[in-house]
Amino acid sequence: MSALTFTLKVPLQQSVNCSVLTPDNLAGKTIAEIAAIKLIKGKNQLLAGDIFDISGTDTQQLCFKNTTAKLDYIGANMNSGSITVEEDAGAYLGFGLKNGEIHCKGNAAAFAACNMRDGLLKINGNAGDFLGAGSEGLRKGMLGGTVIVKGNVGDRAGDQMRRGLILIEGNTGDYCGSRMVAGTIGVLGELGAYTGFNMHRGTLLLKKQPQLHATIQDCGIHTLPFLSLLFKSFAQYETQFSKLDSMRVQRFVGDLAYSGNGEILVLKT
């Protein structure tokens, strides 16, 4: 069986909500039925067949081609199967992802992995602001699962993150790990200002020392045994993080302005 493929056939001026196009929703449907599914575009509705050429049969394996950043909510609340996005994805990629795997080969806009609960989201390009954060009004961000970004990410990565793992091979914007409650964020590149701002708990594992604000305090250089378990868990993913092996880190704790017990670990060789 070939992957069920959605090829965008018209240029989009407005964002389209693709949240219904997931393996769970499409299981057992014919191509004609799928083409008749209504999608929301701004205030209006349109049919999937209006903007996509649809081919293939395997509803557990979806592929979006010729995509742009106007396609929002790809893989939203997905519970099984896999989705490949061949080019860029719009906002809310993998929103509330519960299980399965999403692989975006291009860039993703803001709020990727927002409210994510489990599963794997891989982004080959860059990701926008609020990666792994919570949606507006929620007090909790990402609740589980793994996000791997090969490129750079915007501001507020892991904002209010509650559980799970975000691995960023590139740089991050400002406020990385802000208001973080738990979980782990790894960054190999440079970080912007106010890293760990209002951090409550959780771990930021960094390769490069960021400029930290006054309420994040230095606790010295240590060898932490739990890092061997963490590094072992990275081995299953294709990422630069699987090459880490030094358990020697400089430990910063904060944000003390929030009586926080979060930690920023800067790897030492």
Add this chain to the structure above:
Amino acid sequence: MQINGIQIDDTFAEAFNMRGTRVIITAQNHKWAYHAANAMTGFATSVIGCGVEAGIEREMTPDETPDGRPGVSILMFAMGSKVLMQQLETRMGQCILTCPTAAAFSGMASEDMISLGKHLRYFGDGFQTSKLIGGKRYWRIPVMDGEFLTEETTGMVRAIGGGNFLILATSQPAALAAAETAIEAMKTLPNVIMPFPGGVVRSGSKVGSKYKTMFASTNDAFCPTLKGVTRSELSPEIESVMEIVIDGLTFEDIAASMKIGIEAICALGVTSDVKRISAGNYGGKLGPHLFKLHDILKGTAA
């Protein structure tokens, strides 16, 4: 039945249902892993007085342990889940948390997971940190040597305790030498421990006593100094009896352990001064598991 001139009694060992768990202890090196493991399995010879029966199952190489450090695996058995959980927590707190560089991990998965470091985390006084790695939750507790790392829970399974056999010899040194030979062979098998000192017990017991307050007392039928005054099981030439008690995760594990131990003694032959191998039981009325010596040695025990 006779093997190599040593008589094997047509009798059986009687064993009981227990609850068992396995914990992996790692440390900077094997020396400190053993310090931790020996403390944790100390005073754990018999449930009668210790609450649990525990022992070191085997040594583990860095490749085999979760954190890539040298380690040992421990098996711990109790008569019920409540006692096992209580003893595990107490021993974790006093023996592993306190031991320099030691860390503790789950040694088995099961439906019933019991606390390993779950409650110990409060020792961290708010500075403890939890990490969920690969679906397992770990606790990092700040301590004076750095950080104590422990998995939150470990598995608990139904197990069997009290498999045993008796070594009857013409002298005390001969009985002990034979017992040591058996223990060395039995230590090579997984899933079992011999909880008594050095794996050997010299004070086998019977149920009941002439004293009202005692519910177990010396097994006078096998005491060589009482041959003339009690209904002795010993022939005139027997001067010493040693017992090896085995706890294991399954019937098959205990049977295999008994077999390899008895065969190791029999391989010593008559020059070892061992005359008979027997087993301790209560007439088959108390324990649901009967390990018949002849069947075990023929490989037909079930």
